[in-house]
Amino acid sequence: MKPAVRWAAIASCLTIAGLCFGHSGWILAKAQLAQVLLRQAWADTHSVEDRVKPWPWADAWPVARLRFPRLGSDYVILSDASGRTLAFAPGHLPGSAPPGEAGNVVVAGHRDTHFRDLRDLRIGDRIVLETPSRQSAVYRVVSAEVIDHRDGSVLEDTPEATLTLITCYPFDALRPGGPLRFVVRARRMRTAADLSDG
Secondary structure, X not given: OOHHHHHHHHHHHHHHHHHHHHXXXXXXXXXXXXXXXXXXXXXXXXXXOOOOOOOOOOOOOEEEEEEEOOOOEEEEEEOOOOXXXXXXXXXXXXXXXXXOOOXXXXXXXXXXXXXXXXXXXXXXXXXXXXXXXXXXXXXXXXXXXXXXXXXXXXXXXXXXXXXXXXXXXXXXXXXXXXXXXXXXXXXXXXXXXXXXXO
């Protein structure tokens, strides 16, 4: 192979690699910047007790704050779980129970940004879900499983207060989407004994 052709091939490969890394870096940067703006909107939601959009053109607003205390993670949840919303934050699935209420509260997020932490949650970990009224519901992780994306049973309402967190699987997949989902289920803790142990 001639040196000029070899250098052109190397330059092309480096350009493509740079674009790929640049794109993934942009996705992470956008997700992190969005959380900064969402935290401000969340604070404003507390002060005015109304729907506060994180940026003027947003079609969703903060409905809850999600914390994984053992992992030190903290995310604002938006009012919708559409693809355009999940690019910025985890989203509450419309039709599921409102955050902090009885029933099944379903929250979805991307595996490569906000919900990559799901793989590090353990059975027994606490999850705190704060509502706009400043009340916190504390949940304990009871299961983590991989399911087929067509399995809608995890979206069904539950008799007990449940928090269901969903993301794509596997976590290290190169292509988005796919047929599998990673699902973490947590039950709301109610008694003083529940809140004081582990």
